Amino acid sequence: MSNADDQVGARAEGEMEKLLFDYPEGCITEHVPSSSLDRSINDSNYVDVQIEIPDNIKRKILPIPNLSEIDVVRHFTKLSRMNFGIDVGPYPLGSCTMKYNPKINEDIARLEAYVNLHPNSPEHSQQGSLRLMYELEQYLKVLTGMDDFSLQAAAGSQSELIGAMIAKAFYKEKENNEGKGKKRTKIIIPDSAHGTNPATAAMCKFEIVSIPTNSHGNIDLGKFKDSLNSDVALVMLTNPNTLGLFEQDILQISDLAHSNGTLMYCDGANMNAFLGITRPRDQGFDMIHLNLHKTFSTPHGGGGPGAGVLGVKSFLADYLPVPRVRVTKSPLKQSRNTPDREKNSGANNNSDDYDYDNNDDFNYYFLDFTKRKSIGKVRCFYGNFGMLLRAYSYIRAYGSNIRRVSENAVLNANYLLSLLKDVYELPYDRICAHEFVLSSRKFGQRSALNIAKRLLDYGVHPPTIYFPLIVPEALMIEPTETESKESLDSFASALLNIAKELREKPDLVSSAPHNTPVRRLDEVLAARKPNLRWSPSST
């Protein structure tokens, strides 16, 4: 990490990277053949096909620039150098689990046989990918204790939507069957929850009941009991919660909910705290979503793609989105055989490759589109397969040692906390889970923002700020298990230094950052006078 010191430097004019659209017209690289050329050379029986498109549907102007490949490569290389990722430095962005993304998983994800598989290809040509999805489900069941999984959701928030819809469908059916009781219209959500939770509830037209946090940083059990009545369909909790604290009363909360006929949903954004230590099912949850891009280290990509998977207990399995991946033994396989498959069936047996799992030669995987009580689909096809593949690799890499991940995530968080809590305020003084929340309120209003901006000068990504909402001037810090002690020491010393700067030279902090590609950006201007695109007339 660089020593930030007093550097105050406006960016030199030429350092700014111009827009793609401001590059001069160039000769494009010829990536694909021109069909007429290709045919006239290769096909003696060439049948001329009218390329003439009727005038009422034909595009007249395509205002896209032609650029040379060298200009494009330099442009995006320059942009990348104005960017910060885990590969560049520590990224303790609370609630986002910015851990190292193993490079091997990128190589695996780009193996031709995975990356070029068409989702509408015949089932017998998809066996490898279907097997991966099936096995991933099995591993996730082990880790969560749930009975069934859907891998379809593109992100955690989409899993939440499925979860809320399942609750809606479950009670609707119950009403219809039992012909009694009124509609359950409410979802209980703690005041520390992620913004997606209430936003999801609202998308499903549920009413939100907010439960306050008690002085230990857990759900106020008394208020929870008071709020629980026959209107409540679902309790949506994050565990450990967004303060990085394990819900001590989780079993009691689940029991109370269940005896009220209410379902328990776990926002599994913080699963990195307890892999192999405790299972959401045993904590009393009926459903849990996992953000594979967090806990299972698929790269965040500057804001996605991620993947959300949803695990449920068996009594909710029929509500999951379709299709589901299933496996069958040889009899069905034979009935599903195609000539193509027969031809290739010997290939694996003759293979010299060492097969770590050669006991499932006869498994045939297939997609089951049977709807049962399914809430439907939330996206086209089967899920973000590319992310499922990376998560699978990540789980297999650690295998039965996976507990090491969470133990070290918790160790790192507590160590970092021990270095900081004398200088920054710790609103709930407990052993934390994989992350913790400090308050900088003693340094005044906007101090969390200023600290975050000043951290940029130290070459560190700042924590999440102003979240959870219940802590004023919140700094939400999640180091993850892949930072070394040295890296944590260095991050702590940056934060301690900034505390000193806040006392001695507050202007330096409030005017930060000073040595980033741009200085502090005017968000108000951006919102007041939206400039959201380049257009031919804007230059």
Place this chain on the structure above:
Amino acid sequence: MNYVPTTKKDEKIMLERIGVKSVEELVDSFRPMISNERLDLPPALTEMQLMQHMRNISKGNKIMRYFVGAGSYNHYIPSALNHLVTRGEFLTGYTPYQAEINQGTLQAMYEFQSFICLLTGMDVSNASLYDGASALAEAALMSASYTGRKQISVGNNIHPQYIEVLKTYCEAADLEITMNQVTQETACILTQNPDFYGNVENLSYISERAHKVGALSVTCVVEPTSLAIIEPPGNYGADIVVGEGQSFGIPLNFGGPYLGFLAVRSYLLKKIPGRICGMTNDSVGNRGFVLTLQAREQHIRRERATSNITTNVALNALAATVYLALMGRSGLIRVAEDSYRNAHLLQSKLSALGFQTLNNLQFYNEFLVKTPKSSKKILADLARQGICGGLEIGDNRLLICCTEMNTSQDIDDFVSAVAEKEQTA
């Protein structure tokens, strides 16, 4: 394998500093604990073993010569693209909350938004949604919110899976879907162009129909290479254009992750779901980019947000931006013309063999045929040649697709595989 860097020695120092004896003590309050000593997962693998294992599993897949589309299109991806999007600075960052150190992702988002607007003929675009199907659903929710109405009208042949996703979202939001019916309660008319069967149409009449009752006209573009040679929806009155951007440099990937996009007329700006990037200035007057209009979003507005979407598919939006930049106007037109020409070439050859084309309009790169005999048999014959011959749509109907990736050799092989069987049958 292990990605944790901490040594035993460091662990000891850290535990001392925290004031506990062991890591177990730190996690002791996480109850109930998993009872069995060993977790029922396979043993850990080294990097070498992992690669071997994953290669072995991949042998269960068979890559074919695809003549199938229906929501996923096999286009060529320029080599430079992967080299750029896998740079760690792009790959391993997250949503650019700290704009000052994420100008790369942000500027690329701005350029992505610009490209989408230029291609669709719309005023404003967001920075991406999950995929085309969920983007269509978001457009319906957005229309309902804008008009205060509860009916969503489906206007033509939309991808059946897109309709299923739409139904899911509408069910959640208590919206009603009507097929082809337009009333004073209609929030929007949804159309797809080219439609599910590849038909291309000037949809001005749909937009007029929508606007007459105060509804919005929404066009969904699932095969966006068509936009290089087909009139953009902005020119036929669309208020919202959504779609799937997979064709722009995103691999087939067995169906995901893909790239949803959403672009609108400027009066709908405040109703847009998801991230939007805007240009602004920094404190010393340099140009820069930030996420903007965040008052629409869940982390600020919670239950009053326009959507619950958070993570989108930024890296795929970057890939599409790189793709469009590398291909350029000329490359895009080549891709589109080649896809169009290949499809029409194959269609004319199949017609001669008794395959009846069922499209009632001009088609782009997909067409529906009635097969002269069992479509199952035809697909099996083609599969033996390593050809995936289309998507079965009910009995003896095939939806066939071509792109620039189908060489003349592929097309000839397709035709002769089918023709031979014709003669011997």
